[in-house]
Amino acid sequence: MWSWLYQRAGISFPDLARQHDQSLVAVEADVEYVRAFGVFDSDEYSVSVVKxxxxxxxxxxxxxxxxxxxxxVFARVRMLWRLLELDGDQALTGIPGRFRDSVLQRLTPGEIDPSRERRYVDGFRGRIEQQGEKVAEGRHGFTLYRHQCEVADQWCFLEVPAFASQGREGLIEALEHDPFALRASLCKPLHKVLVKLSCPFYLFEQGEVLSTAYWLQGQLAFVHQIINVTRMNTLAAVVIETFQA
Structure with a gap:
């Protein structure tokens, strides 16, 4: 992402904050694994920005x-980044805002679309919970430490799916009986990962992952609710994982 902005628009991450007083935070991600791709399948791989x-x-x-x-191609990813207006302090404190003209003028007219973007997590979660069969549930507590944070001591987006994975594996490990063969899913490749962030999570705050496993039309799906316990049990993120049959 930042390589594209720098090569295409001449804006680096420090420049966006330093020269334009703006920043970007991830709010949603949709990952689809198109085909299996293992560590021995290729000596290298490429990552491109297609739109x-x-x-x-x-x-x-x-x-x-x-x-x-x-x-x-073995994976496709869509990311949504929310624009923040920064107030100039070292913690990069910001509030939601709009891209400045100094940034927008670097984009082409075809790269500006005033319509609302599509959000997938809530709809897919509703479908899973309404149509799927709940087969297991577990809880996993955690503390947010600095290695899991970005520059503003807020949780790093890259760590959010990892919290969900810990919740899933903890759920499976704690099972005394496994009639739905959830343990076998540890050997299956992921099909999709959907992530939605809705609340800040800062250094040393306490959290909990509520993980629920479902069968949906012959496919195993996990819905993970990541709760910020410190902030009055606020729902901070939702992660959905589905596995290939």
Missing amino acids: VRARQGNTVLEMYHEFAGEGG
């Missing part, structure tokens, strides 16, 4: 990525 849109009145940056190795 970019400034959406919703220039408040959200939508980016589409493709991951390709020998044999072609």
Whole structure:
């Protein structure tokens, strides 16, 4: 993402904050694994940006990525980044805002779309919970430490799916009986991962992952609710994982 902004628009992460008083935080991600791709399948792989849109009145940056190795594309990723206006302090404190003209002028007219972007997590979660069969549930507590934070001592987006994975594996490990063969899912490849962030999570705050396993039309799905216990049990993120049959 930042390589694209720097090469295409001449804006680095420090420059966006330092020269434009703005920043970006991830609010949603949709990952689809198109095919199996293992560590021995290729000596290298490439990551490309295939489409970019400034959406919703220039408040959200939508980016589409493709991951390709020998044999072609093996994963597609869509990221939604919310624009923040910074107040200039070292903690990069910010409030939701819009891209400045100094940033927008670096984009082409085709990369600016005023319509609202699509959100997938809530709809997919509703479908799983309404149509799926709940088969197991577990809880996993954690503390947010600095190695899991980004520069503002807030949780790093890259760590959020890892919390969900810990919750899933903890759920499976704690099972006394496994009639639905959940343990076998540890050997199956992921099909999709959907992530939605809705609340800050800062250094040393306490959290809990509520993980629920479902069978949905012959497919195993996990819905993970990540709760910020310190902030009055606020729902901070939802992660959905589905596995290939």
